[in-house]
Amino acid sequence: MAGPNPRCRYRYMKSPLGRLLLAGASGALHYIGFPGGKGALTPAEGWLSDDVGDEAILTETAGQLSEYFEGHRRSFDLNLMPFGTAFQKRVWTELSAIPFGETRSYGEIARAIGQPAAVRAVGAANGHNPLPIVVPCHRVVGSDGKLTGFDGGLPAKVHLLGLEGVDCDMAGRVGQPTQHQLI
Secondary structure: OOOOOOOOOEEEEEEOOEEEOOOOOOOOEEEEEEHHHHOOOOOOOOOOEEOOOOHHHHHHHHHHHHHHOOOOOOOOOOOOOOOOOOOHHHHHHHHOOOOOOOOEEEHHHHHHOOOOOHHHHHHHHHHHOOOOOOOOHEEEOOOEEEOOOOOOOOHHHHHHHOOOOOEEOOEEEEOOOOHHHHO
């Protein structure tokens, strides 16, 4: 996933999901990349390493993500500037409205943006989210509650949902009663 902004600065941060790549410029965050899989991100040609910490948005992002992973943050307050189409940005805005610890289906997102027939397009936009975790695409599940694709991999999705208190059953569905709740 190479970005349209060749002047991005980038840095890596450790996380429970592996080493994340953060990239931004001019006080705005453009990308968060996973260490592998579909969501892998490598610095594009022209990007500069931020080893000296010149780009404050990267420091702030790393701090807020660390707080989130430690269980001390439920929402993010960052200047975001994702690159995408107008439709993708509408979807990403709707994803950002999903509260911590809750999930929505692709159909619910499509209806919320006023395009109920665009379920597959919503799924595609969700899959192209350049700011995973901060724009919580991990909170989107199938209409039956089943966990679906995630660029960081399904184990990462399960980890993030678990961090937010969302239970997943052995079949990979959210919102199902666990065995101790049935007794």
